[in-house]
Amino acid sequence: MKLSQYRSASRGMGVLALLLVVTGCAVNPVTGQREIALVSTSQEIAIGQEQFAPAQQIQGGPYNTDPALTAYVDQVGQKLAAASGVDLPYEFVVLNNSMPNAWALPGGKIAINRGLLTLMRNEAELAAVLGHEVAHAAARHGAKRLERGLLAQAVLVAAAVGTAGQEYAGGVLGSAQLAASLLNQKNSRDAEREADFYGTRFMAQAGYDPYGAVTLQEIFVKLSAGRQSSFLEGLMATHPPSEERLANNRMLVKQLRDEGTAGGVLGQPAYARATAGLREVQPAFNAYDEARDLYEDGDYDAALAKVNTALAISNREALFHGLRGSIRYKQSRYDDALTNFDRAIERDSGYFVYYLSRGLTFAKQQQNGRAKSDLSQSVRLLPTASAYQALGQLAEAEGDLEAAKQYYAQAGQGQGAEGQAARLSLTRLELPEQPAKYIQTRVGLDDNNRYVLLVRNNAGLAVKDVLVRVELQTTEGVRTTSQRLSYLAPGESRRRVLEVNPAVVQRAAAYPVAAGLAPTR
Numbered sequence: 001m002k003l004s005q006y007r008s009a010s011r012g013m014g015v016l017a018l019l020l021v022v023t024g025c026a027v028n029p030v031t032g033q034r035e036i037a038l039v040s041t042s043q044e045i046a047i048g049q050e051q052f053a054p055a056q057q058i059q060g061g062p063y064n065t066d067p068a069l070t071a072y073v074d075q076v077g078q079k080l081a082a083a084s085g086v087d088l089p090y091e092f093v094v095l096n097n098s099m100p101n102a103w104a105l106p107g108g109k110i111a112i113n114r115g116l117l118t119l120m121r122n123e124a125e126l127a128a129v130l131g132h133e134v135a136h137a138a139a140r141h142g143a144k145r146l147e148r149g150l151l152a153q154a155v156l157v158a159a160a161v162g163t164a165g166q167e168y169a170g171g172v173l174g175s176a177q178l179a180a181s182l183l184n185q186k187n188s189r190d191a192e193r194e195a196d197f198y199g200t201r202f203m204a205q206a207g208y209d210p211y212g213a214v215t216l217q218e219i220f221v222k223l224s225a226g227r228q229s230s231f232l233e234g235l236m237a238t239h240p241p242s243e244e245r246l247a248n249n250r251m252l253v254k255q256l257r258d259e260g261t262a263g264g265v266l267g268q269p270a271y272a273r274a275t276a277g278l279r280e281v282q283p284a285f286n287a288y289d290e291a292r293d294l295y296e297d298g299d300y301d302a303a304l305a306k307v308n309t310a311l312a313i314s315n316r317e318a319l320f321h322g323l324r325g326s327i328r329y330k331q332s333r334y335d336d337a338l339t340n341f342d343r344a345i346e347r348d349s350g351y352f353v354y355y356l357s358r359g360l361t362f363a364k365q366q367q368n369g370r371a372k373s374d375l376s377q378s379v380r381l382l383p384t385a386s387a388y389q390a391l392g393q394l395a396e397a398e399g400d401l402e403a404a405k406q407y408y409a410q411a412g413q414g415q416g417a418e419g420q421a422a423r424l425s426l427t428r429l430e431l432p433e434q435p436a437k438y439i440q441t442r443v444g445l446d447d448n449n450r451y452v453l454l455v456r457n458n459a460g461l462a463v464k465d466v467l468v469r470v471e472l473q474t475t476e477g478v479r480t481t482s483q484r485l486s487y488l489a490p491g492e493s494r495r496r497v498l499e500v501n502p503a504v505v506q507r508a509a510a511y512p513v514a515a516g517l518a519p520t521r
């Protein structure tokens with residue numbers, strides 16, 4: 001107990017020390033205001049570079065079917081980046097995601113979803129979205145979110161230190177977990193207002209009609225009135241469309257016109273050309289989105305019919321083949337599933353889900369070598385608890401317990417049911433050889449001046465045949481006895497009174513030497 005407290009304390013000190021080291025004062029490159037900067041520009045850039053790939057994977061993966069579309073978006077984005085006057089390694093990608101959304105990581109790494117591109121009508125509207133995201137990156141909004149996260153982490157550690165006997169569960173965050181938390185943290189309202197203000201200025205400077213920012217807001221306001229709420233997650237959640245925002249944008253455009261900076265292009269024909277392919281397959285994506293919902297509801301026959309509709313329109317989209325494979329997997333038709341995953345990977349080798357799904361299917365068919373290779377590839381693209389858990393099971397089945405333990409330990413860092421399952425798998429393997437890690441023992445005097453042994457099961461699983469060695473240093477020499485407990489439920493504590501005259505005891509110690517797993521009662 002004491003030990004874990006010390007560990008938590010030292011970890012807390014580590015985070016606080018880090019904060020102190022990196023704390024500085026800097027001038028915001030966009031607003032020109034002085035502000036506290038916990039994360040330096042070079043750290044910001046490094047974080048963005050490191051997290052961009054996993055963040056894209058988390059959000060559906062890059063849209064690889066239409067590389068010309070991504071090149072077009074990047075070219076528009078670079079104009080806004082240049083207009084920002086802030087030198088960052090800007091990069092713009094299109095993600096294979098139907099939700100209307102766009103986001104920026106620190107350091108100028110920006111993504112826009114396929115589902116937002118199909119809602120817009122001209123390049124000026126695209127420039128409004130990208131200008132807004134460029135402003136977030138240039139004004140360090142992502143870095144500020146990161147700083148808030150670091151501070152929250154420090155508070156969390158401090159809270160854990162304050163709670164006696166509680167091991168701090170979080171530990172150091174894996175790289176993909178940082179990407180996920182960056183995507184989840186919202187910007188403040190002030191940051192959003194700032195991004196609208198500067199983003200619209202950047203687009204005017206880059207030669208676009210800033211009125212595109214107004215028509216973009218009009219699209220959102222109309223959408224939020226008419227569409228289902230599930231469709232409005234993403235961008236709408238982080239950027240709630242409002243009449244107030246619309247009015248602000250109108251005012252800003254008027255101001256820019258008065259200054260003589262407005263009057264650029266809308267770029268309707270160029271936008272229509274670049275997005276023609278995407279618009280053509282839109283009916284297929286609509287069918288796919290319906291199939292996806294049916295799949296998540298467990299209605300596999302209906303999902304299969306819908307995904308077949310999508311495939312009849314376009315055979316080129318990896319996503320459609322991938323979903324078909326997942327449906328086949330759920331129906332235990334593993335051969336068919338493998339065919340579909342092969343087709344998905346042939347069309348798009350850059351999305352972790354296809355490798356993870358095919359790896360799990362190979363495992364079902366006892367093709368362990370292929371399963372391991374696919375699961376490892378999925379982990380290279382995005383480390384997940386599911387993949388590590390499956391790799392652990394494969395290693396355990398082959399008798400490589402050391403490898404199995406390492407995989408389970410990795411998976412056990414994850415949250416939710418999969419993380420929990422992996423932690424139990426690891427306990428199952430470690431308990432017989434390291435009982436002291438899971439069985440807590442203590443010996444001492446109770447209120448009635450008797451020596452008692454306390455045994456607690458911290459394994460999270462039921463245990464049996466727990467053997468505890470008790471050593472008593474007495475005036476007549478060392479006395480060693482064994483105490484056996486036949487069963488302990490998860491979290492259960494037992495006490496045993498020791499048959500010894502306390503007057504002769506000089507020192508007492510107890511430690512578990514054996515424990516086995518019990519079938520859960």
Ligand SMILES: [Zn+2]
Pocket residue numbers: 132136187192195238239
């Ligand atoms: Zn924003």
